[in-house]
Amino acid sequence: MVEDFEVAISQGQLAGAVSHVLAKPLPFFNSTPLHIAVVGEPGSGKSSFINAMLGLCADDPRAAVTGIQMTTVQVKDYPHPTLPQVILWDHPGRGMATFGEDKFEKKVDLNHFDFFVIVGSQRFRSTHSDLVREIQDMGKSFYFVRTKADLDLSAARRQQPSDYNEEKVLLHIQEDCKECLVREGVRDPQVFIVSNWEADCFDFPLLQETLKNDLLRLKRQAFLLRFPSICLPILEKKKTTVKEKIWTKRLCLLVALGSPVPFLLPIFLFSKFRSWCFLDFGLDNRSLAALAQRVGKTSTALKAAMQSLGMFSAMLWVLPDLVGLSVMAYEYYRWEHFPIFGCLLSGGISLPRTYFMLQKCISGAADDTKRVLSKALEAEGEKSI
Numbered sequence: 001m002v003e004d005f006e007v008a009i010s011q012g013q014l015a016g017a018v019s020h021v022l023a024k025p026l027p028f029f030n031s032t033p034l035h036i037a038v039v040g041e042p043g044s045g046k047s048s049f050i051n052a053m054l055g056l057c058a059d060d061p062r063a064a065v066t067g068i069q070m071t072t073v074q075v076k077d078y079p080h081p082t083l084p085q086v087i088l089w090d091h092p093g094r095g096m097a098t099f100g101e102d103k104f105e106k107k108v109d110l111n112h113f114d115f116f117v118i119v120g121s122q123r124f125r126s127t128h129s130d131l132v133r134e135i136q137d138m139g140k141s142f143y144f145v146r147t148k149a150d151l152d153l154s155a156a157r158r159q160q161p162s163d164y165n166e167e168k169v170l171l172h173i174q175e176d177c178k179e180c181l182v183r184e185g186v187r188d189p190q191v192f193i194v195s196n197w198e199a200d201c202f203d204f205p206l207l208q209e210t211l212k213n214d215l216l217r218l219k220r221q222a223f224l225l226r227f228p229s230i231c232l233p234i235l236e237k238k239k240t241t242v243k244e245k246i247w248t249k250r251l252c253l254l255v256a257l258g259s260p261v262p263f264l265l266p267i268f269l270f271s272k273f274r275s276w277c278f279l280d281f282g283l284d285n286r287s288l289a290a291l292a293q294r295v296g297k298t299s300t301a302l303k304a305a306m307q308s309l310g311m312f313s314a315m316l317w318v319l320p321d322l323v324g325l326s327v328m329a330y331e332y333y334r335w336e337h338f339p340i341f342g343c344l345l346s347g348g349i350s351l352p353r354t355y356f357m358l359q360k361c362i363s364g365a366a367d368d369t370k371r372v373l374s375k376a377l378e379a380e381g382e383k384s385i
Contacts, residue, residue, distance in 0.1 A: 009234045010241070012282035014369070015290035018376060021227060022294075026216040032223045033085045034215070035077075037110065040119035041127050042093025045147040048196035049119055050078055050088050052204065064090050083215060089113060110134060114222035116142035124180035132184045139225065139378045141218070143190050143210075146177055149202050150195040170202065228373040235366045242280045242362055273358060274308070277365040283372065295376045305375040308364030 008017035038046045047064035056063040064078060080086040110116075116135050120128055128144075135142050149170065156169045174191050181189035190210065192203040199205075223230075278284045282291075283306065285299065292299045303309065 006231075006234055009231050009369075010238055012238075012280050012287065014282040014287060014373065014376070015294045017231075018291060018294055018373070021224065021377075024220075026220060029216055029219040029223050031085060032219040033087065034115060034219050034222055035087050035089060035113045036115045036117060037089045037091055037113035038117045038119060039091045039110075039131055040093065041121075041125065044093070044119045044121040045196050046093070046119045047090055049117070049145060049147060049194070050090050052194075052196045052199045053088060053208070054078060054081060055199070083212065085219075086215070111138060113140075114225070115140065115218050118142055118144045120144070120146055120177075121148045124177060128180070129184055132181065132186060136185065141221065143192060143207070144177055144181060145207065146173055146191065146193045147196055149173070149193045150198060224377045227377055228370040231370065231373065235369055238281065238369075239362055239366050242277060242365075270357065270361070274361050274365070277362055281365045281369045283365060283368055288372070291372070291376055295379065297376065297379070302372050302375055305371040306368040307371065308361070308368050 003020070005017040005020040008014070008020060038050055040046050047066045048058070050064045051058060051060075051066065054063070058066050062078075064076065074092065076090045078088045078090065080088060116131070118128055118131050118135075132142070152173060153166055153169055157164045170193050174193055177191045178189050181191070192207040192210075194202050194204045194207060275284070279287075282288075288299045288302050292302055
């Protein structure tokens, strides 16, 4: 079934496409996959946490591998048994010399994931700060889970047996985590204190319930942030449609740009051709103004995401014309006759170059459509949760 936003994208109506998506009720996003990355330091209990979330024992063949030594060296997915289209991803730990951050970044691109659970078992560290900043830079959300609450309580009981208060200890841990997250610029951080071995105690039931309640909003956020990529097949078809739709204009430009004329004229004609492309893809000034108004941004902010606005690349494309022009000038002044050879050389250079130039123009407009949609929807994704 073709969705209304797909039709709008194919017609170059970006504001209409975004309006259709934003108007969708939450149940529409129920079938959207939600990829949750479980990240943190080695030894913080990420794999055990995943097993607790899945309701699996460590010896279950479907369970994540756990152990005293670092056991997770590759990203692995674990579908949630009761939450539809929810996949938990176990990640290698960060912050160890044997598996440094640079190596981690080359191995895993966090942009592929929709939501995050940052797992920590001790005090808030720089590794957690780095993860928080990285996730926020992507415009995505996360829970912070403090594991091994049972060990913290046991240590507090031994250290202060006469003044031991379980509720006070847990509250202190939670408030400390929240303060650290607030310092990193997180508004209303969601912190859960858990024990991976007692899934019915502490904040584990609350965590499960919170994820269940947030699920549709998280899926909506994932869909909005993924929307430009969802539109890629539509944009590919659109590129073909645009090529067929303006073939007569392109043919005229091929003749004009391939002729031995000063290169300022080809630049002017290329600019006109690009304007036709922008109009078909919905990147003209009027369309961008409508989109900006719909998402509460400025047209300038949306245009800043475009990379095919400048004329520098077009000028580089027509520089080879100078070769033909030079031969024409030499031929005319040296032999004082019509520069036949120079015209042939200029046309031979210009025609193939112009063809690829116009192809690149259409591809650039399609790529800019994706960038503009990403810019337009980045704030909407953050509002979803």
